[in-house]
Amino acid sequence: MVLFCLVKSKPHFKKKSSDGFLRSHRDGEHFANHPFLKRFPFAVRFQVFYDDVDLVNPLGSKVKIHEIGNFCYMILNIPPLENSSQKNIFPFAIVKTKHLQEYGFDFIFKEFMKELRILESEEGMLLDIPHRPGFRVHGTVVTLCADTKGAHEIGGFMSPSATKLCRLCEIIRADIRNHPTSDNVVLRSRRSIDEQAQYMSENCPNGDPSTGIKGICPLNDSSCFHIGENFILDAMHDIPEGISPFCLKLCLREWNIHKKEYGLSADFINERIRSFHYGRYDSENKPSPKFTDANLRELGNYSTKQRAGQNLCLLRNFLLMFADKIPEDDKHFRFLILFLSICDIIFSPEVTIAHCNILKVMISEFFEQFNLLFPETQPINKMHHLIHYPQMIKMHGPPIRYWCMRFESFHYVLKRRAQFIGNYINICKSLASHVQRLHCLNVMEKEILCTNKIFGPFEAGKSNLSFADVIALLPVSLHREISLDPSFKNSVHKWVKFQGWEYRPRRIIVIKKSYETESGLPKFTLITNIIVQNNSTIFLVLSVLKTVSYETDYHSYLVEERSQEQFLFLKMEATNDEIKMWNIDDVEVFLKSKGFDENVTNILKGKFMNVVLREILYKSYLILYYSKGNEIDGESFLILNDVEVASMGFKIGPASKLRKLLEKLRSADSIAGNHTIINEPNETGTTLRIVIPSTSTSEIPVPSTSESQESTAEQGAPNVMEILKCSQKGKAIVFNYIERNEDFVTHSERIEIVNIVCNHMVECNQQKHYPSVNTKHMYAAAIIKSFPCLATKHTNQDGGVSFNHDVFYHPVAGGFIENKIKEIRRKEGIRKRKPNGLSKNKESDGIAGEKKKRIKKIKKGVVPEDKLPAADGFDEEIMKSMVEWMKVHVVSVNNKAKIVEYMEKTFDFRDRESTFRFKCVSEILVEYPRFMDCDEGSLILRDFHQKYPDKHFSFKSRFLDRFSAPLRFLAKSGNKNVPKSSDDSMNSLILCLQLMPAVYNVKKASFESKLDRLFHLVKENASISAIAKAKDVVHHKQPFLIVVGSLEHPLSFNLILDFSVIPLGSDCSRAFNVLFASFFVFRLEFPKNLDKFFLFLDSLSFKYS
């Protein structure tokens, strides 16, 4: 039935990726080496799945009675995107678990195997389809997925608690720790399992503990499938429900017991989990704040009391939630970051072989760290499973294509139905007929495979828009780039769903991946508008974000909105990454369009009973199933040779015409093959057509022109041994390596080698921080030349062995060298390459990002002094002595000039220390007390101007002169109270606050409280320092002004920084200037609710200068 629908609905089939990525089973080694699939590449590939479901409340008394086993399959030929839809999961048996335990699995698979044997036979299965007489399909089971317990039961293995705990290899429990890779484990195979099962049935019918075999897998009856060759593990049960809570709990326990100073108590953790701002995509999986101190401290309790999805969400956001509390050199913290990098590859929807090799090295390092940090803890089974992942991904593609997560969601359908009917008599039958009805409905309603575009509601008043209306909505820079058809009607939507992904304004999408940009950082964009044309085509208006850096400690990218906004216009189109199947009528139409007459199509129809046509990139070619006697069954029309064409009974004319057409189609195919490499589909399976406004081309990475110059400039490959010998640490590595009898390098040595080599590369390379691809390849090759044991061994299909340096450098996967260079760039603040190939320091870049980044740095745990970057341009000793001198010399007429001079000279030093050493303003003020008593805050203004030399915030000319009069006019016409202060600037500032929509729209706080965050009024004889000490730390966290006197008659102004008071005199305009500068000099955030006001002033002073 399913097969029938599949054929009828002209499905899109997944094509092999041609760009070296593994995206699905189709791209893996398993498909390539499968004998049956080699002969029938278009055979239907089944993925069978089994799991137990509790139908009733898991805490109730009837749990075990109403537990059912659910058997489903998926068809892997269908593209992963469509397979993620629930309607493409086909259940084939529902049975009570207790019956499975009683009678085994054989009776379930009996019927299934009958049909499977027909599908696997030479003739295949005959389907009765109108217009397509004699259509035959082939098919086989390629994988069997289940959770650990289920997989062991079905596969005939003893339970996972047996000594031989793994279904893929014969490792014993005590050895888990000592096998960080799968290199030295004995893998199970078809032969070993059959022999062991034979031995078991003769000698120990209850299972043989020495082999871990207990029975025979019913699927072994298949001619192609054997449990010994089912190299599959389930990522969902292994990671979110296994290693992830295990590692989190171990680290949290350590921090809770031994590192009390971090403050990671259960209450604190719960509070952070509760108050964290989860994105929309995570909102369904918010972790529950259920930690208790007792639970955290309990030895051997690895449960976080979360569902798989919640665990995954907690793991992904863990560093964002807690990294600020943990020093960056904490060993457990590094361990967790390493684990996150491993998860990144495992959960990625597309990986390369190089990623698998890197994964293998990282897993091995993970084990090493684990053994070091937790020598007492027995690793769980799932940690052992991890070592099989690199090989598994190479064979079957990304684990998220065959993990249980999708199937688990199908359980929900069953559970809901069972609870709804509430009658548990023969519940299996009730559920089975329910899912059958559901599938019938799917089939009747629509084609079995289709993912519709789904549109959310219109934005109010924005439906049925003409071309001109749309233009008016869009930023000016896009006006010339819009590719809308003017004759169609458009609408603006609140959200759309396209190919299973939901798009909404203010959501972020990736338009360029890290390996596609020059900086090595991905390019993010923010959706600003969603326009749908003619109710069918979706266009996104995107604002490009600036990717500032990759923050290792947070395991995330730091992005910011650009000061000068840049927009893109994006048409959402499905990729042509699939094969379309046509029936014989379509072929007839196609051939007629190519000028073949009735006669030829009749011959074709007579000769070939089954026809499949595939169309790639608008160029079609034919694949014909030559079914008569199955002479060339399943082979494509394209490979019909001239003799075969001649033997088909055509007249000379049509035959040569057909030959010519075939030739043309073949060459079109090869062109199409090349084309897909250029036209990279993004993660969501969508081809992005990007229109970049011509005004902003400066930001787009241009392919380096200096590449060729450089390769000539660099002669001879580097000698890594020699490079290492130049440093103390390197020398030790070389010495130890030569001393050793065995050929190996430890992980810490490998990391140090990469450090030294990369620093050398940056120093010696002409292009400094942006070495060319060639250079990186050269250094990577040099490393494995000096240390052959670090090379990755690659065995090709014919058994030939070759070595490569993928893990050190690979253009797509990155590798250790690429990562290290990115880290160097981040640490040294190198943001962009200048056209001449030299790097540019970020100091001259925009200030907003500067500020954001520094604030984060200040919050972070203490950075040891020795980690400071090398001093450049100043002598540290001299700087320190100047600072000491200033500490003890109070301002006087005689030494004022000297203080100003010293402050100027120590500016760079201070700037660097503010980044790496000082954690708050008070610390800076203790070190530089002259900020407080010299000339009413003038040193703050001086620092500000030194930091941004060409950007003078002329408050008077840019704000007061331009806005005072209009503001007053606006206030009068809007019937607002015009404040009556004797100071004009104060009047204007208050009015501006009052009239600015971004400020009055904040309803949480009253206007008085907002004003109070700027000007805090006190009586004439009040003690200002006492008020500063007793201030409300929430509302007055940021700097503000204390005004002595009244609004009508302000007498003097004082700046409050932390708890210190800086008198600023009686001029409001100047006092405000100092306040404004202090945000930048001390790197502070603008006050809450007033940030828009300050940003407005910020833009006045910086943007239009």
Ligand SMILES: [Zn+2]
């Ligand atoms: Zn194993």
